[in-house]
Every structure is written in structure tokens, then in C-alpha cells.
Amino acid sequence: MRPHVELTDPRALRAYAHPTRMALAGLLRREGPLTATRAAELTGESVASCSYHLRVLAKYGLVEEADPDGPGREKPWRATAQYTNWPGYSEDPAVAEAADALTLAIAENHFARLTRALESRRELSREWQEAERFTDVTLYLTPQELTDLGERMDALVAEYADRGTDPSLRPEGSRRVPYLQIAYVASESEGKAPEGERP
Template identity: 85%
Template sequence: MAEKKQSRSKVELTDPRALRAYAHPTRMTLAGLLRREGPLTATRAAELTGESVASCSYHLRILAKYGLVEEDDPGGPGREKPWRATAEYTGWPGYSEDPAVAEAANALTLAVAENHFHRMTRALEARRELPPEWQEAERFTDVTLYLTPQELTELGERIDALVARYADRGSDPSLRPEGARRVPYLQIAYVAPEPEPPAREEEP
């Protein structure tokens, strides 16, 4: 990430309209691209994403409407004006008593999960091209734990603290050691649905 002018670490989405807007895959891609690559014009974004310039311009304006990106140079000419991300991360409610917010937030979470799955699948298909040390370093594992809500929260906070040690490298390339590469690190923990009890046979 090279967002030299970012003033916030996270933008929180609570408006159902904003949540639904961000769930679009092209908009998530554009927001992530701006966070990694710094200010970009719609033309450059189109080159990097494979989308048309008109499509990128449209989706950037939608992202700007909900505070996710903004013009880096408001006086720039048309599609050549650069855009930048307003924060390094996007957050949204994990729970809400407002049905509209809850529905939109769940839909966004599902869209993000599908996006991560798509990207991960592509990476796994191409991993044979990586040097052996990278193939050995990659993580693909799971474990089932029995936790209380408090314990799950504590576990997440401890993992966040470990990950935070490397977070500054995203916004400051000079902190990246030689050989460092971009590594999406996913944290996923969900409550497994309880299995249904076996059906009882009726006595004759």
C-alpha cells in the first residue's frame, strides 16, 4: 500500500446503501488497488484491472460517494484526475439490531468471502511457479476449537497484535525487507452450525 495522504486507518460502513455498494467485486478491487498502489487515475486503474476506463470512472465515483475514495487532485482533468483511498481498511458491523443493516452487512461479508475464495483459487492454481521456499512457507490449514465468545474475541485480538508488527510495511515500502512479497493473510473463524439430532424412530 502506498497511500501517502491517508488520514484514517479504517473507514466504517454502517449505511445499508454503502454496504451494498461496496459489495460489488469491481469496487472492492479498485479500493484494494488504490490502497496498495497509491493515487491512480481511472485510465491507469483500467490498465491494471482489465476494466474499461468508463467502468472504472463510474465505480470510483460510487466509492467516493460513500467515503471510500476521494480525488487526490480535485482540479485534475476528467478521467486523468488521480483518486486515492481514504483509509487502509474497510470495516462493517458484525451484528446489528437494524434488519436493513444486518442484511446488507451479511451480504457484504458473503461477497468478500467469495472474492477471497476466487483470489485464493487463482493463487493455488499458480503456486507451482513459486520458488520452493515460498511454497513451503504458505499456510493452508485448519483446526476446530471449542471456545466461548470471550475466548474467540481474545484469540482474535492476540492474532491481530502479531499481524500488526508487519502492518507498517503496507504503507511504507522502505520498511519491506529484500525478498518481501504481498501476502494476503486471512483470518476466518465462524460458529459451526450444530448438527441436527438423529431422528427418533417411532415405536410400533
């Protein structure tokens, strides 16, 4: 897999914003090559739905057939890259609108997954519950400072990134941990919200 795939075509950005397609791309990145049948078992979608959405992802270079000569729906699919990048800014209104729609879809997806995790967190051991992070802070930064902070965070996270593609690097007792980095400019009219709270 390449490290990143870049989406700049508005059609590709809108295509990727579909929740089933995001789920399939993530699944292939984590689990390796899968057939549409196996993907259906893991996602709860129908085989026909997975086949269709995998073909759409392939059209825009997010997945590809691992064995093009395989029979029908038993052809394994694989992700083409570990991460998906898209523009944070574009002069092209079509690209900017599609990129914003994808960012919103990703945020909604993360919120839904976070909600499910919070609903079941009491099933985790005390060690895991205490290790989880749920905190926030408001900073006053320039655009360059925010960029620098993001790059420093990326460098820290990158120290663990190889474990995603190489299970032999995962220490005993490790689990899959989605780690979100979200920073946004608050509206000037936004009221003061509680900060630094932790359940």
C-alpha cells in the same frame, strides 16, 4: 490515509459489495493515487467502468480525488483508509442484511483469489511453497475467548502492517501476502469434516 473507514449505511455496504469496487479500493490502498485510466490498465476494466465505480466509492467515503482540479478522467483518486470495517451485528435488519451480503461477497472474492493462487503455486520457489499456510483446526471457545484470540492475532499481524503503506520498510525478498483470518461458529448439524490437513 486513516486506519479504518466504518460502513454502517446499508446503501454503502451494498455498494462496496461489488467486486470491481472492492478491487479498486484494494488497488488504491496498495498502489497509491491512480487515475481511472491507470486503474483500468491494472484491473482490465474499461476506463468508463472504473470512473463510474470510483465515483460510487467516493459517494460513500471509501475513496476521494487526490487532485480535484485535475482534468476529467486524469484526476488521480486515493483511498481514504487502509481498511474497511462494517458491523458484525446490528439490531437494524437492513444493516444486518447488507452487512451479511458484504461479508459473503468478501468471502467469495477471497475464495476466487485463493483458487487462482493455488492453481499457479508451483511457479513459486520451494521456499515460498513451504512457507505458505493452508491449515485448519476446530476449537471449542466462548464468545469472549474467540474475541481475545482475534485480538491477539490482530496484534501479531499489526507488527507488519506499516509495510503496506511504506515500501521502504519492506525487506528484500518480501512479497505481497494476503493473510486471512476466518473463524465461524459451525452448525450443530454439520458433519465432521477433515481437519488439520495440509497439501
